[in-house]
Amino acid sequence: MAEQSPEIKGGGSLILAWQVRNKRILMVGGGEVAAGRIVNLLNADAKVTVVSPREGLNPEVAYRIKHNQVTYIDRKFQPSDLDDPSIVMVLTAVDDPVAGSEIYKLCKEKRIPANIADVPPECDFYFGSVHRDGPLQIMVSTNGKGPKLANIVRRQIAANLPSNIGDAISQVGVLRRKLRKVAPGIEEGPKRMQWYVCAVI
Ligand SMILES: C[C@@]1(CC(=O)O)C2=NC(=C\c3[nH]c(c(CCC(=O)O)c3CC(=O)O)Cc3[nH]c(c(CC(=O)O)c3CCC(=O)O)/C=C3\N/C(=C\2)[C@@H](CCC(=O)O)[C@]3(C)CC(=O)O)/[C@H]1CCC(=O)O
Ligand SMILES: NC(=O)c1ccc[n+]([C@@H]2O[C@H](COP(=O)([O-])OP(=O)(O)OC[C@H]3O[C@@H](n4cnc5c(N)ncnc54)[C@H](O)[C@@H]3O)[C@@H](O)[C@H]2O)c1
Structure with a gap:
C-alpha cells in the first residue's frame, strides 16, 4: 500500500477556491494593480474597503468608488485600519515598499492573511492568472517563478476549452x-x- 502512495513533491502551493462572499477585505492602494485585485474580489462577492489617497486613484478604482461598489477611505493607510475585526484578508498594491512591509508585519501580529503585491516573502498567498467562464474558474500559478508565463499558459488553456463550457x-x-x-x-x-x-x- 505504502508503495502506491503518491510521491511527495514539495515546493508547491495549496491551491484553494477561497469563499469570501460577504466577508470584509481591505485593499490598500488604488492604482492599476489594485484595480485588477478589486475586480477579482467583487467577482467573489466580497465586501471591499479601499484605503488610498484620492489623488493616486486609477480611473477604474475611482469608478468603483463612485458607484458604491466598494467602501472608500481617502487617505494613506493607518494601523487602526486593521482594528475592524471583520477583516479576513488584506491586500496591498502600493508604490511604497516600506509601507507594504510595515502593513505585512501588522497583519502578521493580528494573524490576518495578507498579500503584498510583488513581494513574495511578504505574501501568505499568491495571486494567479485566472480564466473565468460563469461557474468555471481556472487558475494558473508558477509559484512565483514567472507570472508572465502564467498569463501565457492560462491563455493557451482557455483557447482549447469548448466555447459553451x-x-x-x-x-x-x-x-x-x-x-x-x-x-x-x-x-x-x-x-x-x-x-x-x-x-x-
Ligand atoms: C499572475 C498575476 C496575477 C495578479 O497579480 O493578479 C501575478 N503577476 C501578474 C503579472 C505580472 N507581474 C509582474 C509582471 C512584469 C513582468 C515580469 O516580471 O514577468 C507581470 C506581467 C504583466 O503585467 O503582464 C511583476 C512581478 N510580479 C511578482 C514579482 C516579484 C517577484 O517575482 O519576485 C514581479 C517582478 C517585479 C520586478 O522585477 O521588479 C510577483 C508575483 N506576481 C504574482 C502574480 C505572484 C506569482 C504568480 C505566479 O508565479 O504564477 C507573485 C509572486 C505575488 C503576487 O503579487 O501575488 C499577474 C498576471 C495576471 C494575468 O495577466 O493573467
Ligand atoms: N503582481 C502584479 O501583477 C504586479 C504587476 C505590476 C506591478 N506590481 C506592483 O504592485 C505595486 C503597485 O503597482 P501599481 O501599478 O498599482 O502602482 P500605482 O502607482 O498605480 O498605484 C499605487 C497606489 O498606492 C497608493 N498608495 C501609496 N502609498 C500608500 C499608502 N501608504 N497607503 C495607501 N495607499 C497608498 C497610491 O496613492 C496609488 O493609488 C508596485 O509595487 C508594483 O511593483 C504588481
Missing part, C-alpha cells in the same frame, strides 16, 4: 440541485450519482 457547467449545477431535492439523503448519494452520470454522459 461555462453554460454546460451551469446546467450541471441545476441538475445536481434537482437531484438533491428528489433524493436528499446522504445515503442516497450513490443513487444520485448514477442518475447524474446517465443524464450527463
